[in-house]
Amino acid sequence: DQQVKQNSPSLSVQEGRIxxxxxxxxxxxxxxxxxxxxxxxxxxxxxxxxxxxxxKNEDGRFTVFLNKSAKHLSLHIVPSxxxxxxxxxxAASEGGATNKLIFGTGTLLAVQP
Amino acid sequence: xxxxxxxxxxxxxxxxxxxxLLCAQDMNHEYMYWYRQDPGMGLRLIHxxxxxxxxxxxxxxxxxxxxxxxxxxxxxxxxxxxxxxxxVYFCASSYGxxxxxxxxxxxxxxxxxx
Numbered sequence: 001d002q003q004v005k006q007n008s009p010s011l012s013v014q015e016g017r018i019x020x021x022x023x024x025x026x027x028x029x030x031x032x033x034x035x036x037x038x039x040x041x042x043x044x045x046x047x048x049x050x051x052x053x054x055x056k057n058e059d060g061r062f063t064v065f066l067n068k069s070a071k072h073l074s075l076h077i078v079p080s081x082x083x084x085x086x087x088x089x090x091a092a093s094e095g096g097a098t099n100k101l102i103f104g105t106g107t108l109l110a111v112q113p
Numbered sequence: 114x115x116x117x118x119x120x121x122x123x124x125x126x127x128x129x130x131x132x133x134l135l136c137a138q139d140m141n142h143e144y145m146y147w148y149r150q151d152p153g154m155g156l157r158l159i160h161x162x163x164x165x166x167x168x169x170x171x172x173x174x175x176x177x178x179x180x181x182x183x184x185x186x187x188x189x190x191x192x193x194x195x196x197x198x199x200x201v202y203f204c205a206s207s208y209g210x211x212x213x214x215x216x217x218x219x220x221x222x223x224x225x226x227x
Contacts, residue, residue, distance in 0.1 A: 044203070
């Protein structure tokens with residue numbers, strides 16, 4: 001039972017264009033969402049997050065949008081750069097005392113020069 | 114400031130052998146986590162700890178044990194390795210869970226069980 005789903009295993013985008021990565025979730029108790037970026041042979045690194053009380057959070061070239069009614073969030077990267085090529089994981093948390101995260105399966109982004 | 118480190122980076126085991134993976138953090142974080150990453154499965158939580166001397170089960174705890182004797186270290190043990198435990202293991206830590214804390218990950222340990 002996958003509570004966090006990333007239905008696109010891979011995405012290819014031209015340098016300078018927008019990359020849009022999508023994530024869907026089923027658990028209505030999730031109240032905090034994060035995106036992690038992972039390069040090969042490295043651990044995931046935190047990219048950006050959003051609380052359920054917001055519908056948008058922006059950090060430089062990265063923007064995360066949250067649609068609670070649709071249980072959907074997306075990560076926009078504008079403009080995309082070759083260095084953005086990595087696997088992107090969506091994660092969600094119910095909050096509480098444990099800070100446990102539920103991860104999606106990841107999307108491999110390839111930005112073509 | 115090394116962040117989160119993991120030892121070893123790579124290991125090959127035979128079925129039935131035991132081993133311990135070590136995770137260390139120098140950020141004075143209270144919370145620590147062990148995940149495994151498998152193709153098509155994302156990262157799944159094995160065990161976690163909310164403070165020195167405490168441990169708790171995550172999503173996939175069977176076949177693993179953990180200990181948190183010191184705040185900075187979190188050990189993951191495999192008593193009798195099985196091929197199904199072939200995976201990449203990641204350790205993570207966070208300050209706590211006061212409010213939506215970010216988890217910081219180590220570089221991973223690649224384990225192959227033959």
